[in-house]
Amino acid sequence: MKPYILVVEDEMPLITLLRYNLEEAGFEVEEATDGEEALISIMERKPDLVILDWMLPMISGIEVCRQLRRRRETRELPVIMLTARTEEGDRIRGLDSGADDYVTKPFSPKELIARIRAVMRRTRPSISAEKMTFADIEMDMIAHRVTRSGEVAHLGPTEFRLLRHFMEHPGRVFSREQLLDSVWGHNVYVEPRTVDVHIRRLRKALNVGKSPDVIRTVRSAGYAMELQRSSHKTGRGLAAQSREITQ
Numbered sequence: 001m002k003p004y005i006l007v008v009e010d011e012m013p014l015i016t017l018l019r020y021n022l023e024e025a026g027f028e029v030e031e032a033t034d035g036e037e038a039l040i041s042i043m044e045r046k047p048d049l050v051i052l053d054w055m056l057p058m059i060s061g062i063e064v065c066r067q068l069r070r071r072r073e074t075r076e077l078p079v080i081m082l083t084a085r086t087e088e089g090d091r092i093r094g095l096d097s098g099a100d101d102y103v104t105k106p107f108s109p110k111e112l113i114a115r116i117r118a119v120m121r122r123t124r125p126s127i128s129a130e131k132m133t134f135a136d137i138e139m140d141m142i143a144h145r146v147t148r149s150g151e152v153a154h155l156g157p158t159e160f161r162l163l164r165h166f167m168e169h170p171g172r173v174f175s176r177e178q179l180l181d182s183v184w185g186h187n188v189y190v191e192p193r194t195v196d197v198h199i200r201r202l203r204k205a206l207n208v209g210k211s212p213d214v215i216r217t218v219r220s221a222g223y224a225m226e227l228q229r230s231s232h233k234t235g236r237g238l239a240a241q242s243r244e245i246t247q
Helices: 012-024 035-044 061-070 088-096 109-123 157-168 176-184 193-206 235-245
Strands: 004-008 028-032 049-053 079-083 101-104 131-134 137-140 145-148 151-153 215-218 222-225
Touching: 004 012, 004 035, 012 028, 012 109, 028 035, 035 049, 035 061, 049 061, 049 109, 061 079, 079 109, 101 109, 131 157, 137 157, 145 193, 157 176, 157 193, 157 222, 176 193, 176 222, 193 215
Parallel strands: 004 028, 004 049, 049 079, 079 101
Antiparallel strands: 131 137, 137 145, 145 151, 215 222
C-alpha cells in the first residue's frame, strides 16, 4: 500500500509538477485547492502526510495547520508547509503553527521528496520502512509480500491492508468501525460484519501448520494483533475463540 499524500495548493502548474514527481517516487497523491476543501478531504480520508501551501483561498495554510493540531485525530499528522515567504520570522511562524517542516519556493522536487521521507522516518517510521516484522511474520512493502517463518502467506489486497494496520499498532484493540475507517476509508460504505469475513481470511492465510493465532478477538470490542497463550491451541481455546468470532 503506497503512502498517501494530500497536496493542498491553488497553483495548478505546481500541483501538476508535484503530482508527477510524487507518483514517480511511489506515493499516492490527492489534491485540494483551498483550505476548506483540505480539511474536508482530511476528515474523509486521513493522509500519511500533508503538503500545505501557506497562501490559500478560503482558509489559510497556517490556520489549516492550527486546526489540524487542535483535533485529536489529526494532532500527529505530518505537515510540510510550502511558501514563497523567506523571512526568518515567517519560517518561525510556520513552524510554530505546527508544521513539521518548511520549504520555500522555488524548490527542487527531489529536495522536497527527501524532506518528505525524512519527516516520515521521524513521525511515521512504520510508513517509511521497507519491511515490518511481528514475531515470525515479515511484511515487505516494496515487494508487497508477506511471509511467516519464511513461508509465503497469500493475502488479498484488503487482508494486506488489514495486516499492515495491525502491525503498525501491535497490541491495540480496534473495533469493526475503527478498522473500516482506517482500512476501507471514511467515504466507502461497507457493512461492519464484512470486517469479520476479512479477519477470517487473514487468519487462514497466516495460521498455517502449527503457527499460533496472532489475531485476538476481544468480545464486544473488536480485534487486536498480539501473541496469544498456547492454551488457545487447545480444543477448549479454539472453541471459545470460535464463539467470540460470532459475537
